[in-house]
Amino acid sequence: MTVEQRLKQAFERPEGELGEEDGAYDRFLRHRRRRARRATAGAGVALCLVAGLALAAPRLLPAGGGVASGGQDRKGPPLVRVGTVHWQGARLEAEGRRLVVSFIGGAPQGAKLGPCSPLYKDETVATDDAVTLTVSAWTTRPLTNVICAGVGYARSLTVTLPEPLRGRRLVDGATGRTMPVVDTALRQPSYLPAGYRYQREEVDNDVSRRTWSRQSGSEELLDVTQGGAALARLGYRPVVLQRTTVHGAAATVWKSRGFDDSICLSWAEGATGFRICSLGSTTAPLPPAELVKIGEGLR
């Protein structure tokens, strides 16, 4: 092997060697705030930070001190509780009896259990004035010195409450903070192109984004976002592909210039905004007509 080839090999990024265990994005947000404060005086850069976007990949090393769980509902080695995850948003369903909680996890939804791909469980403690919901990460006891990627993945959990929330506060058990709860009925798609399977929901204040995906060589994603009327606005420097109507309201099919191959359809009905985006990582996104058909099918 030549020295050039050996150099190439030695320089290769080892798998899982991302240089940090957790919270890279958290540190980034802090760094950004600090730098913004310094910069605003000079350059007048106005940065507005979206609250609640903190990324909290679970701490996974070392596993010492974990509590062994029964793990009766699954085969294999017993699970160990390795930490809690603070969640980003919650939406009420089924007359307050069910909650969809979104958070950032260490692996994509549906990933196989492993040291860096924990199982997320919910634990609720209800009192008269508050319900505390804790999302915890469980995994088989990891080997010592496991380093997990600092990449976060959007995850969600559906939690059935023992009794409806009924105006009580909802508290994140990981941080002790009272969190806003969205109580809007989401429209359900009655039409989806073949092969798309539901993945997850992200709740951020009053915006809910649900993702479906299908595998066809690569992963194709379909996002349906519902929230305020602002969603009907197009992204930065949009390229308008088509003007159309959905449910009688003016709608636009557009893509953003240069960033990726996604195309979106957005429109507003009264105070509610909708956005449907299709993204294929190597394949072309869905054609505009399909997006309109999905939009018309939202009930």
Add this chain to the structure above:
Amino acid sequence: MRVGGTEVEFREFFASQYGRLYWLGHLLTGDRAQAEDLAQEALVRAWWTWARVRTLDRPETYVRKVLVNRHRSLLRRALLEARHARRTRPEEAYLPAGGEDGLVLWAAVQRLSPRQRAVLVLRYHEDLTEAEVARLLRLPLGTVKTLARRGLAKLRAELAPPAQDYVRSAQEDQ
């Protein structure tokens, strides 16, 4: 208030880029803390000009350029400081891939000059051509060629004996 979509989009970009920027920083500096600083700073700068960066054909080459620039200016400062303090920072221990062979190579890389190291990292990790390296490091093409040639020669010299031993012992095994 920015529309949430921008933040979400940037977060995705962050997630896709952080690991490779950190690793590039680590290769350039050999120091985890400095690597993290470089990666974070490059991404903060990308966030400031995100409206423009996101429209580039390859936003990832932009952040790489920011990181390399930043490394270069820090290096200049560090060399000055080292000259005054008459010392340089010791490199952190790192266990590279490729077992013992990798260790020998990594140790040899640590003994290269910072400029030789930067040229080789960009050339053989980032797969840039010599002309692209020259543009990125703002050095004349001839200088980059010389740095690469001398850096490789140094590595070859340091690696030669153990490599021969390895071949010999492999033959004996058979």
